[in-house]
Amino acid sequence: MRPILQVALDEVELERAVAIAVEAVAGGADYIEAGTPLIKSEGMNAVRTLRENFRDHVIVADMKTMDTGAIEVEMAIKSGAGIVSILGACDDSTVEDAVRSARKYGGKLMADLINVGDAVSRAVRLQELGVDIICVHVGVDQQMVGKDPLDILKEVRSAVSIEVAVAGGLNPESAASAVALGAGIVIVGGNIIRARDVTASARRVRESIDAAGKQYIVSEKKARDEEIRELFMQVSTPNISDAMHRAPAMRDIKPLYEGIKMVGRAVTVQNFPGDWAKPVEASDVAQKGEVIVIYNGSNYIAPWGELASRGCQQKGIAGVVIDGAIRDVDDIKRIKFPAFASASVPNAGDPKGMGEINVEITCGGLKVRPGDWIIGDDNGVMVVPAERAYEVARRALEVKKSEDRVRAEIERGKTLAQVMDLYKWEKK
Numbered sequence: 001m002r003p004i005l006q007v008a009l010d011e012v013e014l015e016r017a018v019a020i021a022v023e024a025v026a027g028g029a030d031y032i033e034a035g036t037p038l039i040k041s042e043g044m045n046a047v048r049t050l051r052e053n054f055r056d057h058v059i060v061a062d063m064k065t066m067d068t069g070a071i072e073v074e075m076a077i078k079s080g081a082g083i084v085s086i087l088g089a090c091d092d093s094t095v096e097d098a099v100r101s102a103r104k105y106g107g108k109l110m111a112d113l114i115n116v117g118d119a120v121s122r123a124v125r126l127q128e129l130g131v132d133i134i135c136v137h138v139g140v141d142q143q144m145v146g147k148d149p150l151d152i153l154k155e156v157r158s159a160v161s162i163e164v165a166v167a168g169g170l171n172p173e174s175a176a177s178a179v180a181l182g183a184g185i186v187i188v189g190g191n192i193i194r195a196r197d198v199t200a201s202a203r204r205v206r207e208s209i210d211a212a213g214k215q216y217i218v219s220e221k222k223a224r225d226e227e228i229r230e231l232f233m234q235v236s237t238p239n240i241s242d243a244m245h246r247a248p249a250m251r252d253i254k255p256l257y258e259g260i261k262m263v264g265r266a267v268t269v270q271n272f273p274g275d276w277a278k279p280v281e282a283s284d285v286a287q288k289g290e291v292i293v294i295y296n297g298s299n300y301i302a303p304w305g306e307l308a309s310r311g312c313q314q315k316g317i318a319g320v321v322i323d324g325a326i327r328d329v330d331d332i333k334r335i336k337f338p339a340f341a342s343a344s345v346p347n348a349g350d351p352k353g354m355g356e357i358n359v360e361i362t363c364g365g366l367k368v369r370p371g372d373w374i375i376g377d378d379n380g381v382m383v384v385p386a387e388r389a390y391e392v393a394r395r396a397l398e399v400k401k402s403e404d405r406v407r408a409e410i411e412r413g414k415t416l417a418q419v420m421d422l423y424k425w426e427k428k
């Protein structure tokens with residue numbers, strides 16, 4: 001049987017959601033889901049509006065009900081939902097009452113396994129309790145820390161006989177794998193709704209799941225650092241700042257020239273003004289792909305110049321950031337070594353060797369520890385703590401995707417204020 005493609009409208013604006021749904025349907029989406037954020041923002045009106053606009057499609061209300069199962073299922077079905085979700089983690093009594101309500105009002109009940117500890121045995125129990133569909137789901141926040149719904153899909157699929165849906169950051173490749181692992185309903189949110197071209201993205205998933213064979217496509221697992229680097233290379237420092245709740249960049253630190261894109265883990269140097277020994281020795285400590293980050297403590301004497309830059313470039317070191325002065329700006333620009341600094345002067349000091357390499361420093365007003373991720377571009381330099389790097393990189397990519405979608409809407413004639421419906425969201 002042809003797999004079902006369900007597009008999850010995780011939007012907060014109903015008008016935008018409907019416009020996106022029109023495009024997703026043109027690309028081959030079968031079911032249209034009023035996502036939880038949309039329901040929280042617009043209530044059952046979201047379900048009613050989708051029902052009115054898409055008469056030939058099943059509308060799914062992603063209620064994620066945890067309590068009062070009967071009433072929530074009733075109102076969603078009465079508003080036009082054909083399928084209503086509850087949380088698999090809720091009490092059995094909630095499931096049982098939700099099942100009664102679904103039977104009475106003529107809809108199907110989908111139990112979402114998000115954050116359920118023993119997903120397989122809970123799925124078996126949910127089937128016994130009468131749910132129609134089990135949804136193997138890794139939530140958006142869980143995706144950001146590297147969880148994957150396909151890891152448990154096969155086991156859940158073989159433990160139950162009812163329909164199995166899957167959701168959690170799926171793209172054309174992983175959606176096809178989900179089908180090969182036995183999912184009958186493939187739920188895709190971000191990778192369709194935040195695309196510049198929603199129709200084309202939906203079509204790619206459609207074609208991929210329709211062509212999915214029995215083979216689970218094992219995508220090459222990259223080393224985590226390599227994955228983080230690739231993610232950061234795709235996003236801008238504003239995307240990263242947004243992903244970190246508008247975290248500040250290094251203060252007063254500017255790129256030496258336009259068009260730099262620098263990503264790498266930090267090798268830090270705590271320096272004393274006029275001493276260039278430790279900054280330059282750091283180029284022996286730093287490995288390929290790392291960034292040397294120097295607290296120099298003076299905008300009037302440079303610990304770094306062209307020759308140090310050349311040595312680093314030969315080794316594949318990703319760049320240098322200096323809270324303080326740099327020199328040989330023209331040569332560094334010419335060889336295109338990524339460099340950021342707070343000032344430029346012609347004069348250097350002497351190599352005395354008083355500083356320290358790989359200790360915690362403050363650079364541009366931000367704490368930098370050895371191994372933290374440093375990302376620099378035309379906008380400035382961001383620091384991402386090592387332990388949050390994967391999560392922040394994933395979230396920054398989501399920010400970028402959302403911006404890509406907003407940009408497409410602006411290009412069609414709207415202002416940013418209109419796209420975001422800013423007036424509605426002003427603090428009351």
Ligand SMILES: O=C(CO)[C@H](O)[C@H](O)COP(=O)(O)O
Pocket residue numbers: 008009010035036062138139140167168169170187188189190191
């Ligand atoms: O229910 C959800 C989040 O809780 C999403 O709708 C679901 O995860 C699909 O979206 P995405 O493909 O972006 O993960």
